Amino acid sequence: SYCTLNEGLGKVLRYGAYSDEVIKRLKWMENLLAPLLKQALKLHGPIDLKTMITQALQMGDEGHNRNRAGTSLLIRELAPCIIQTKFSEKEKIEVLKFIDSNDHFFLNLTMPACKCTLDAAKNIEFSTIVSVMARNGTEFGIKVSGLGDRWFTGPAGIVDGLLFPGYTTEDANPDIGDSVIAETAGIGGFAMAAAPAIVQFVGGTAKDALNFTLKMYEITAAENNIFKIPALDFRGTPTGIDIRKVVETGILPSINTGIAHK
Amino acid sequence: SYCTLNEGLGKVLRYGAYSDEVIKRLKWMENLLAPLLKQALKLHGPIDLKTMITQALQMGDEGHNRNRAGTSLLIRELAPCIIQTKFSEKEKIEVLKFIDSNDHFFLNLTMPACKCTLDAAKNIEFSTIVSVMARNGTEFGIKVSGLGDRWFTGPAGIVDGLLFPGYTTEDANPDIGDSVIAETAGIGGFAMAAAPAIVQFVGGTAKDALNFTLKMYEITAAENNIFKIPALDFRGTPTGIDIRKVVETGILPSINTGIAHK
Incomplete structure (x- = not known):
């Protein structure tokens, strides 16, 4: 799997900004950041991202909107x-x-680490597990393991979250981006219980963070064998969204995401 | 305040080891580590340790026996x-x-950051707050703010913890070291609720970690204004051990520590 390198927050291409400042940064990333990291990685050898994510979950990250431990x-x-x-x-x-x-x-x-994990769950006969979720700002799409490469889509949702002062949900673009691959793999909104500090950012209480995770056990097939939540006595994160359970319970996957301006 | 640089775990001087390997490492620390860090620190300028500890507490450290976030x-x-x-x-x-x-x-x-904090609480008339705690392997000593520089001592305790296979509490030295300055300042055993992952190391459940912290509110004077615990909705850590409350309740300070061989 592949992914761009993260540009940061604020004026960045992935939120639609394309000013000189943005282009200058992208050029710097192309000409210095990428080749330097490539060389460093060659010297280092492969990095075991799954283990690193596991550690980050024990250090207050949920792996989607809080990544301070992972980056450290x-x-x-x-x-x-x-x-x-x-x-x-x-x-x-x-x-x-x-x-x-x-x-x-x-x-x-x-994100690409999660995608690699999920690729192993693709095309399993009769499996009702969601293997991909993604949003493009207009539609929300999923693929289901046993149903091949077909996209099942619906309208992209409006994100419930904190907005900068002076903005309302009228200004918000419907949900966009492929980072929801995190939740598909059992982290992000599914691992909120690992990251109580994130409620400062998304609103709510520590108990809410715990409840987000607990609720996700109702629509998933398993508890993760490597992503563990210390506050739940190292219970594995709820992993593998089962479309049958979603239909039965009416519970939607809880997704941590950013809000893009229209 | 001053402190040595940490040698690591295993065979180290502070646990009484003095083999060639230990001396060689100490010499390396003297000749390379210390001067290099001194130069780096001069280039960097002062580091705000209190803020860094605050962040580490939001990343699963309790600041005494778990320091992975702080070190990162x-x-x-x-x-x-x-x-x-x-x-x-x-x-x-x-x-x-x-x-x-x-x-x-x-x-x-x-440790020295905590000592600096506590030095500001020394010698306040009528104050019953503990300003220093320390163990020397034989005695456990405290100083109390309103009682000047006098040490009040009792026998050092035997630590309740996990031992390497083949060892029993018979092999354990009574409690030793000055790292308990962490608890005196409101972190370590007092901030266990911030570090549920530590129960893997000290035994117990995530709920126990929470309870250790909750109990310490009963013997402390205040909730910390900067060290916050995400899992308790950013409640400040229990800070400032009040000897009157310890006497009234019979609750002893909860201390996270290592066990040294005799």
Whole structure:
């Protein structure tokens, strides 16, 4: 699986911004960030992202909207290899500071990791497990393991969340993005109980965070064998959305996401 | 306040080991680690440890026996300045790998930070707040704010915890060390609710971790204004042990500590 590198928050291409500042950053990412990381990764060897996500879940991340632990663990892991690259000291520092400045850097590694996990669940005969979810700002689409590559779509939802002062839901674009692959794999909104601090960002109480996760056990097939939640005595995160359970209970997957302006 | 740099776990001087391996590591710390960090810190400027501890408490650390988040945040913060030092690439990598290899590295920064906080609470007339706690393997001593510099001591306790296979409490030395300054300042055993993952290490359930913290509110004077616990809806950690409340309730401070061999 592939993913872009995370540009950060604010004016960024993935939210539709295309000013000089945005293009300049993308060029910097193309000309320095990507080649430097490529070299560092070659020196390091493969990174076991699944284990890193597992650790981040034990450090207050839910892996979708809170990625401070994941990004910290990644920096820790890569810093010695970043030093070993053939780039200049100034360039190495620039790269480290860029990653440090953006706690969501890790999200764009989590997404393809989740996609890889889910690809193994594709095309299993009679399986009613959701293997992909994605939103494009207009439609919300899912694929189901036993139903091949067909997209089942409906209208994209309006996100319930905190808005910048002066904006209303009228300004919000319907749900957009492929980051919901996180929830499809059992983290993000499904692992809220691991990240009580996120309620500061999305609203609600720590108890709500716990309840989001508990509710998801009702529509999933299993408890994750590696993603564990300390606050639930290391119970595995609810994993594998079963469309039959969604239909039976009427409970929709809980998704942590950002809100894009129209 | 001052503190040594953390040597790591296993055979280390602070647990009484003094083999060649231990001395060699201490020499390396003296000749490379310390001077390199000194230079990096000069380039960086002061680090706001209190804020960093606050963040670590929101990332599953309790700040005494679990320091994975704190150590990660420190590496993140210092890595760019480590690169800027005048040391060789090899030396910079050695230092980063050493810190990365020891999640307790941050503890030895937390301890003096806690001591600084508590020094401000010393010698306040009529105050019954504990300003220092420490153990020396034989006695447990406290100082009380309104009672000046006098040590009040009793026998050091035997620690209740997990032992390596083949060892019994007979092999354990009574409680030793000054790291209990963490609990005196409202973290460590007092912030267990922030670190449910620690029960894997000390035994018990996530609910026990929560209860340890809740109990400490009964013997403390205040809720911390900066150290907050996400799982308790950002309630401040129980802070400032009041000897009157300890006497009234019979509840002893809950301390997270290691067990040293005799």
